[in-house]
Amino acid sequence: MESYKPYWTSSRRTSRRRLLQGSSLAALGTIGATLLGCGGDDDDAAPTSNPDQTTPEPTSNGGSEPRQGGEIVFADDQDVGTLDPLFSNVAGRAILTATHSRLVSWKHGADVGQWDHIIEADRGVATDWEQPDEQTYVFNLKPDVSFHDKAPVNGRTLTAEDVVYTFELWRDSGRSAQAVRDMASVRAIDAQTVEFKTNSPYVPFLQWIASSTNVILAPEAGNDGDYSDLASVIGTGPFMFESYEPGFKVRTVRNPSYFVEGEPYLDAFELRPIPDKNAVAAAVRTGEVDIGWYWWQGLDPSLAESLLRDNTSLTSYDDWTPGSPFFITAKVDRPPFNDPRVRQAVSLAVNREQWIDLLAEGHGLISGAAPYQFPDKWYLWPDDLNEHYIRHDLAEAKKLLEAAGYGDGIDINRFLSYARGSNAMPETELIVEQMKQVGINLTIDQPEYLAMIDQWLKGEFEFAWTTTSYSSDWDTSMYGHWHSSGFNAAEGNRYGINDPELDELMDRQRVTFDEEERTSIIHQSQQLNARECYMIYEVARLQHMPFPKDVRNFGPHSNFDGGGIVSVMWRDA
C-alpha cells in the first residue's frame, strides 16, 4: 500500500513558469498598491497661514422666528456614565445643565461668541443680584421657579434654602470649584433671598456661580446627599430627564413648567455617545445625529468640508478655537530652563507656520503669550506685545543658547506629552523635530494614560507639551498655572514658575473690580510671559461645526453648558 504523506510535507515542485507568474502578479500588485497609496491631493497649492490676526466673526445662523416643536440629537465622545452632579463628566454636565438651573447663567445664541461669558438673569433662578461690598453677594430669587413635577419633589417652588443646601453640599463634598470651597458662608436671608460671603475679594466669583457644575439641587431628590440614582435627576431646568440607556443615549424632554416663557422651543434633547470621529461624521452625514461632539471643539476643515459636500442640508458654524489650549513648558526652576535665554530659544525654535500647515490644514492663527481665549476682552496678539519671541528664528535661538552656555546642545530625557485623552502625538513629534534644529534633543516620555496623569500630578517631567481647560474667566484659566502657589491645583503650576512680578500681577487682577484697570493688569501679565517664555502656546485653529440648516440659534460655547445652548435653539421644520 502506498505510504501516506501528509499534505504539508509532500514535496511539490514549482515550475519555472508558475514562479514567474506568481512573482509578476506580486510585483504588479505592489506597484498598484503603491500608486494608490501615494496618490496625493489634486490641489498641490501649499496652504498658507492666515496673516490676518483679527478675530473673524462667527457665522451667524439665526434669522427666523422661534417656533415650538422638533427634537435635537447631539453626540458626545463619551458616555455620561453617571448623572450624579458630584461625579459627572463633561457629557453628564451637558445633560445636567439641561435638567437643572443655576443661580445665574450665561447668555447663549447664534449672536453670542464662544468666549463671551455674559452673565444674565433670564435663565438663572436669580432675578437680579447686588454686591453691597467686595465680599458680599445678595441674590434675589424668582418667585415662580418650580422643580420638575416628579416624586418626591412634586413640582414645588424653589426657595433660598435649596440654594443654600446646594452650595454647602458642593463646598463640603470637596469636589467643586476652589471658589465655592473658599466661600466664607452662604445663608438664606428669607425664602427668596440668598447671601454669599467670600473670604476675600474675588472678582470672578460670579463667573464661578454661573459655572456649569453649580446646578441647584432639591434636598429631597437625593438620598442624604447621594444623587447617584437616576430618580434624583430632578431640577428646574428647561428639560426633564426621561431615560438613560448606558452607552447608548440620554433623553430629556421639554419641561412644560419652565420659568422662561416660551422656552425651551424643542420638544426633546438627546445626547448619544459616539467616540469614533468617523462614526460621528457618518451619523451627521446621514442625519442620525444633528450635531456631533465637535459642538465644543470643532471638526478639522477637511472632514467638515466632506460632510457639507455629502449632505446639502447641513450648514456650518465656523470659528477660531484652540481646541483644548496646548502649550510648551518645562521645569523652569532648574537648569537649563531656569535661564530665560534657553526658554526664549525654545520659542524661537518653534516654527508656527509649519504647525499651521501640517497640523491645522493651513488654517491657523499664531497665538500670543496666552492661550487663545477671550479674544474680545483680554487677549493680546503678537503684534500687541512689546517684546516677544513668537517668531521662527533658528540663528537667534542658537545665539541665545550659546550665550546661556548650551552651545553644544541640551539633552532632555523626560519630555512628557500630557494630552489628557487627546491624541497629541503628531504635535509632540513635530516639537521634537523642531527643537532638534537648535540642538535641544528631546526624548518623549509617554506612559499609559493614567500613569501619565500620575506623573503629571507629581511633576515628574523636564519638558512638557500639555493643555489647560477652558474657563469662564482669566483668573480661573491662568492663576493656577502662572502663580507660584498654583502647584497644589491639579491643573496648576507644575513647572516651577516663581516670579514675584507675575505673582503680584496675578494677585492684583483677582481683586481689581474696575474692568479697565483689571484688563491692564492682565495685559501686563501677558507681556511678562511674552518676555520670559514660561509657557509657549500653540496656534489657534479654524474649526467647523456642521449642523442642519433648519436648526436655528445654535451658538457653540467654550463652556459645557449644553442645556443653555439647547434651550434657546429651535427648528424651522
Added chain:
Amino acid sequence: MFCRLRTPVILATSVEVDAMAQYAMQRILLALPTLLLVSFAVYSIVRLLPGDAVDTFLAQNNLRYEGDRERLEKDLGLDKPIVTGYAEWTADAVRLDFGTSFTLRRPVQDLLLERLAPTITLGVLAVFFGVIVGVPVGLVAATGQDGPMDYGVRGFAILGLAIPNFWIATVVVIVLSKELGWSPAGKFVPLGVDPLASIRSLLIPAAILGLATAAALARFTRTQALEVLKQDYVRTARAKGLRERVVIMRHATRNALIPVVTVIGLQLPILIGGSVIMETIFSIPGIGSLTVSAINTRDYPVIQMINIVFALTVITANLATDLCYPILDPRIRP
C-alpha cells in the same frame, strides 16, 4: 476503526454519560481556585500600576493635590493594604456584592449585567459568522485543491487575517454613510427592548469582527480536511463507490472538525476580549468599551469584576470545547 467512525455517537451508554458528568463537575470545581487566583492577581497587579482613580478625580475636577488626595483615598477605600482590601472584597463577593464603580457610582454587577449581553451577543454572532463562512469555505477549498476556488479561499484567508478589522470597520462606516446614506454606528438596540432588532443592529460589526475568525478557520479547516482526505478509510469509501458528497460529509468532515472545534472554542474569549474596537466604532455599550474606560480611570471594582467574567468565559469555553469532543469522536473520552 472505520466501522466505529460510522457509529452514531449519540447512543452513548449511561456509563459514558456519568463519566462525562463527573468530568464536567471536576472541571467546575477546579474553576473555583482558578478564579480565586485570577482575582487576587488582578487585585494586586492593578493596584501596583502608577495612577489611580483619585488621580482621575483630581485631574477632571482640578482639585487640590494635597488635602483632597487623602480624603478621596479614604472615601474609595484605597488607603488599605492590598491583602486587607482583598480579604474584604472576597468576603463581599461571596455575598454577591462586588462593590460600586468609583467613577460611575453604580453597583458593579448592575453595570456588568447591562454590558455583558451586547458583548456576548456580538462575540457569539462573530463566531457564528466565522464558522458558517470559514468552515464550508475551507472544505470547498480542500476538495478543490489547487483549483480556482482553492486559490480564492487562500487569498481571502490572507486578506482576512492581514487587514486590521478597525480599518475595515472605518471604511464600512464611511462608505455606507456616503453611498447609501445610512450609518450603522449608534444603531444598537438593547436585547431587552427588541431581541431581533438587537441582533440585526449587531450583524455588521459581528461580520467584521468574525472576518478574521472566518479566515483563520478557512485555512485551518482546509489543512485538516486535506489531511483527512488522504486517509485510508476515505480512499476505501471512494473505492466502495460512495458519492463524493457522502464521502466528504459523512466520513471526512467530522474527523477534520475535531481540531477545528478547539480553535472555535477558543475564539469566543478572544472575540469578547477584542470587541472593544467594534464597540467603540459602532457605539455598542458593551464590556469592551467599559473595560477600556475602567482601566483608563483605574476603576478597580469594575476591572476586578470584568476580569472575573473573562476568566469565567475562558473556563466555560474550554469546558464546552472539551465536552464536544466525545460527540465528534467516540474514541475521545474525558
